[in-house]
Amino acid sequence: NAGVMQNPRHLVRRRGQEARLRCSPMKGHSHVYWYRQLPEEGLKFMVYLQKENIIDESGMPKERFSAEFPKEGPSILRIQQVVRGDSAAYFCASSRGAPGANVLTFGAGSRLTVL
Amino acid sequence: QKEVEQNSGPLSVPEGAIASLNCTYSDRVSQSFFWYRQYSGKSPELIMSIYSNGDKEDGRFTAQLNKASQYVSLLIRDSQPSDSATYLCAVINAGNNRKLIWGLGTSLAVNP
Numbered sequence: 001n002a003g004v005m006q007n008p009r010h011l012v013r014r015r016g017q018e019a020r021l022r023c024s025p026m027k028g029h030s031h032v033y034w035y036r037q038l039p040e041e042g043l044k045f046m047v048y049l050q051k052e053n054i055i056d057e058s059g060m061p062k063e064r065f066s067a068e069f070p071k072e073g074p075s076i077l078r079i080q081q082v083v084r085g086d087s088a089a090y091f092c093a094s095s096r097g098a099p100g101a102n103v104l105t106f107g108a109g110s111r112l113t114v115l
Numbered sequence: 116q117k118e119v120e121q122n123s124g125p126l127s128v129p130e131g132a133i134a135s136l137n138c139t140y141s142d143r144v145s146q147s148f149f150w151y152r153q154y155s156g157k158s159p160e161l162i163m164s165i166y167s168n169g170d171k172e173d174g175r176f177t178a179q180l181n182k183a184s185q186y187v188s189l190l191i192r193d194s195q196p197s198d199s200a201t202y203l204c205a206v207i208n209a210g211n212n213r214k215l216i217w218g219l220g221t222s223l224a225v226n227p
Contacts, residue, residue, distance in 0.1 A: 033215075042219035043159070043203065056214065091158055099207050099215045100147055106158040 002027070004094050004107035005074075012113045019079040019086070021110045025094030031055075032075045033093045033104060034067055043091070049075060082114045118142060119206050121218035130227050134191040138204030138218055141185070147207035148180055148187045153220065154200045162202070163189065194225040 005024040013019050025032050034046040045059040049069040060067065064082075069075040079086055089111050093104040120139045128134045136150075147166055151159035163178040165171045165187065171178045177190040187206075191198055204218040 043217045045214070045217070048214075103149065103161050103164055104215065106160065109158050 004029075004092055004105055006090075006092050006107035006110050008110060009108060010111050010113070012115060013082050014115050015083055016081050019082050019112055019114075021077040021079075021090050021092075021112070022074040023077070023092030023094075023107060024074040025092075026105055029094035029096050029105070031095045031098060031102070032069050033095075034075070034077050035091045035093065037089045037091060037109075039088075046077070079112075082112070084114045087112055087114045117218075118208070118216045119204055119218040121202075121204050121221045123219060124222040125224050126221055127224045127226060128194050130194060130196060130225055132194050132225075134194045134198065134223055134225065136189040136191075136202050136204075136221050136223065137186060138188065138206075139186045140204075140206045140216070142206070142208045142216075143182075143185060145182075145185075145206045145208055148178070149205040149215075150176075150178060150187075150189045151203040151205060152200045153203060159203055191223075194223075196225050196227050199223055199225050 007022050032049045035043045037043050047060050047067045048056040052071050064080045066078045089109045091106050091109045093106045095102040095104050118141050149164050150162045152162050153159040165178040165180045168180050175192045179188045201220040201222050203220045206216050208214050
């Protein structure tokens with residue numbers, strides 16, 4: 001049973017390019033969460049999705065960032081027109097059900113570097 | 116006041132000692148509490164979950180929950196250098212969206 005799979009593990013982009021980060025949840029998990037972590041800082045919640053639905057996007061910047069979790073395929077976090085401040089580790093987590101008694105399992109993360 | 120607060124540390128303990136990590140939360144009706152460990156450059160991994168007042172033990176780890184005082188702690192007995200990491204406290208709030216609220220973490224250094 002593979003865990004939460006994230007790819008790419010490392011991504012380098014130049015300012016103004018687009019970054020797409022993918023996350024496949026654990027088997028049997030239908031809830032996906034995206035977090036951002038800057039160096040030496042804590043986890044920052046971005047978005048919580050279920051299949052085809054965004055449940056909570058209160059942590060997502062209003063511009064340039066979007067997320068989806070289609071019926072088929074992985075969840076995608078998309079960052080358009082990247083800037084240097086977007087350089088961070090982006091972690092995806094999944095759970096079987098809603099937060100509460102269902103613990104989150106994290107992927108290894110995708111590290112974005114914007115040149 | 117932050118919703119979940121942790122002392123950032125670093126907390127430094129000698130090998131073999133007990134490390135005590137504390138976390139306070141502001142939402143009085145929070146129900147679920149989690150401790151995650153994050154090694155430098157790695158992703159968080161679940162150490163303990165606790166849902167009711169009292170102690171919960173798992174190997175060298177003990178989670179303690181006191182809802183009246185709104186704190187949850189993690190004790191690590193016989194600390195090892197491999198325990199050196201950042202420990203993140205997370206709390207489920209009681210609102211409609213039952214969001215998981217994270218502390219900023221406490222850095223622990225176990226010195227050989």
